[in-house]
Amino acid sequence: MALSLSWERAEPKFTMTPAIELIGIDKRFGAVHANKDVSMTIAQGSIHGIIGENGAGKSTLMSILFGFYAADKGEIKVKGQPAKIKSSFDAINLGIGMVHQHFMLVDPFTVLENVVLGAEGGRLIGPALAKARAELTRLARDYELDVDPDAIVGELPVGLQQRVEILKALFKGAETLILDEPTGVLTPDEADHLFRILGQLRDQGKTVILITHKLREIMAITDHVSVMRRGELVATKQTSQTSVEELAELMVGRRVLLRVEKGKAKPGAVVLEVKNLTWRDSKGTARVDNVSFTVRAGEIVGIAGVSGNGQSELLELISGISKPTSGQIIFEGKDIGILGDPRHVRQEGLAHVPEDRQHRGLISSFDASESGILGWHYDESLGHGFRLDREAVVNRCQSEMREFDVRPGDPLLKSAKFSGGNQQKIILARELKRNPDLLIVGQPTRGVDIGAIEFIHKRLIELRDQGKAVLLVSVELDEIRSLSDRILVMFAGRIMGERDASSDEREIGLLMAGVSKDAA
Amino acid sequence: MANARGELPTWVDIGLIPLLNLFIALLVAGLVVLIIGENPLEAMWIMLKGAVGSIKGWGYVLYYATNFIFTGLAVSVAFHAGLFNIGGEGQAYFAGLGAAIVGLSLEFLPWPIVIPLAILASILFGAFWAWIPGYLQAKRGSHIVITTIMFNFIGASLMVYLINNWFRPVGKMAVESREITGAYILSFREIGLQFFGVRLPSTPLNLTVFLAVIAVVFVWYLLWRTKLGYEIRAVGANPEAAIYAGIKPDRIIIIAMAISGGLAGLMAVNEVLGVQHRLLLEFAGGAGFVGIAVALMGRSHPVGIVFAAMLFGLLYQGGAELSFAKPLISRDMIVVIQGLVILFMGALEYAFRPTLAAIFANVED
């Protein structure tokens, strides 16, 4: 040991030691080989992107680096020194910080209290807080990370919550910062701000590892990019010497169409008409505020917007999960808003692919065939009266799985064991097979790999071309733009404006941020 | 990443782990026996022999198991709906009222009428006693754990009052109703004597055990072969998804609780109509609480519950034999041993899982 240490010291000083070296990392979860012999070097003072489909192993790799999992094989070096990282505590001590996709914040605490969490130092909280306040002011100045230290975290918008996460990591002395899908919850403006912050961190010598599946982000701010596919590292490139197309191909292993091929829409009769729809939450705040629009047969209407601007509530209202405070939802001439009952709404000929696959769309502890009948389980074809015909349920699922290419095609496998894309296919199959007149679909490709995205997009276009109406809600502007025939933008519960598919992305982005030329 | 950490083969999950837990529980119990100066192996042997070494032992084991199956199923149905019904004790107790009212007041009718009515009354009374907490949970948000506990107490007080003031014959010391002289459920001993001329040892085992078998099949069918069962499980597994599917959780909570209470109520059939032939104080005797352990150990599956109920029946009967044979091992010791089994098989169910998972991961490589 002593020998190797002295050898490390003997290294010439003029070659800059990499911030992180991962050497031959290998990790299995039962039958799944999550990381296959992955080696990666992350240069100090750089922004290093890691890109890959869902399940490519990028989150696992970072979890190993941050001490959540132990690698089966392999070695980690931090600043040239071999490191044993057994827990996140070890990782933090080695100057590694992580900002998770789902924030690890205590909502009722203030920003300051959250920042010192885990670094209280001593029995009394007072001195730590005073020190933290000073430190926070310094960090805010250095990195454009302004947050009110006394604000309650739960009341902050997500963009600011994310800043708190970054501050937390920096406060604990992070030299290397890992960010897992940081822009999923942000507006374009907020994302820009985040990138500025990351740029400044880099300029001051910090190292940033950015996990994302958004190619544009990689191109915009990273210095290097590593591409992972099915647990393997397929390439590491200098960002300036690669292209979006090349990276996309590396990710999926074949050339994928980023634009969806579709013909011109032939809109027919009005299927859905929403009139002055308003819904107030228990506090009386209008979460959906006087919204009116129509969807015609044979067209896809997309609703763009940053998440949390009333789209979720709008979907719940139309699908009958919640009842409008005022206004009407007229579906094929009938007001379904007053029903306030998903079952009746479904019987009228409306299908719903919910935004939240894990919590709404299926039941993870049920097997696939059972999740495959959720919402349609009372159907007579699945058993007369009170009976549930198990055979019919399984057979139905089997045929749907075949048609929608669900893998593995095992109706008896637990829903949770399918990948995100296959789960989404199970849900889509379930909703489409009932031949609905209107499909409302939320975040159809969130957390879904590129191959499945393509499949799902094709299906939605097909449905449109069969003369059905589709209402699409997504926070992925690309998705909205490539699928929709008309685009509505929601902000703060209201429709900010309508644009057609060919309109400028920047203009839509401004609407999403609440800047409206129409209103002015 | 789709695969969760520590995936184990099914046979390990439902076979090896429970056995291992049982083994460790018995090991610790053996240590306790050793400390008080008895031979643990001998104690174990007496327990086993006392429980399954004779027809009489089997009679008692199955009799206890009958009670525990009812209360275990009750807990499991509620559990599938995401509810922790710990009021099985009170529901069974209150159900005794239904059984006794029918049994005592319709004595003049023939048994084919009285028995089904009495069973129905037990179910309805038990269901009612669980329906109230279910309703309060669904409509008022009162936590089911709190309300069911409270209903155990309310039930106990109400029953003391009723038995004392309504059912107890004047001049009788014991707090119990008079004997049901009309229709009751035949014991195996009586059946043996009357129909086969066989003299079986006297045990409390009676035909209600078949009702338990029916209840097991019923619960399985309900949960996995009916739309209502699907809805119950959906609400329990994921209420958000259930709402999305057009299921009304409020309604399901109330129905599931009523079914749960009805199942617990069947225990009163065994005790009041099958064994005691009278309504007596605290006849539930903790079986409602044992049902929680039984359901936990049986993984809330009817088949698992049958095995768990048998195991507890064995512990009860073997324990009684043990304290007969070894006065040093008091009945409190038996409770300690039973408690250890519950601790290791219920609360520490997953204690050995990670280790086993690691072993199996290595084996597979």
Next chain:
Amino acid sequence: MIKKLLATAALTAIMAVSAFAADDKPAIVFDIGGKFDKSFNESMFNGSEKFKAESGVAYGEFEIANEAQREQAIRNFADQGYSPIIAAGFAQAAAVEKVAKEYPDLKFAIVDMVVDLPNVQSIVFKEQEGSYLVGMLAGMASKSGTVGFVGGMDIPLIRRFGCGYAQGVKAVKADAKVIQNMTGDTGAAWNDPVKGGEITKGQMSQGADVVFAAAGGTGLGVLQAAADGGALSIGVDANQNHLHPGKVLTSMLKRVDVAVYNVMKSGKDGAFKPGIQALGLAEDGVGYAVDDNNKALITAEMAAAAEKAKTDIISGAIKVHDYMEDNKCPVE
């Protein structure tokens, strides 16, 4: 089926071994309270221990844990040939009746309940008589004219205590007030000294200065609270005067220990007699305790009055109403 046959064979073998294991050894089945309940069961346990110490004969014992075990325990002892088999407590009556019929050659005894069979001795106590006497003492010792009664579980037996007590109080002070409370509705009421203490404090705040506890282990809390609050208390079953010397007025004695001892002894001597043994004042089955600890509290006048009443009750001149005859009490 083969399994069953094997099991039967095994059973016969066990029974053959055990049948001659216990010839004419007595056995006792304690009730759910347990043999260390500091009251009823424990008193019987003491009687059994006394018999064992004197005669050198070991006895069988079992504490039941649930309803089903009552019959099982008695039958188990019968199978093994124990006799007499004593069932402690009224709750075992049904079980005794059933098993005693099946084993006419064995002798059984039950405490606190009547089982009318030729091989069963039923031992009951006239608690109302003893309670009447301690009620009189309470009435005379009370300065406030208000006395208390704390029962254990609300069952007729305990109401019989309370009713006898109230009659005794009214006999010496017709305008006296008797506050009666029960600790609870379940078996737990026999062993809740904290609640017993609280009830006692409540009664004291209503003016009670003598409190009679007929509540098993709960009574310990009653005696403690009374002693702490400067009131007098009355113990039950065993002589509890020594628990708080000078502060326990007396104890209502119910000699279950003697009863158990007598049954065991008569079994050994071949003098066992079936039938009902109603033990009242005349038989010294109940009474009140006077010893060094409470001598100063019982004045000569009080002692004389109590002794006179005792004579009158025995002679029939005073009739103490038994609550359980009609579930009613003539006085409140």
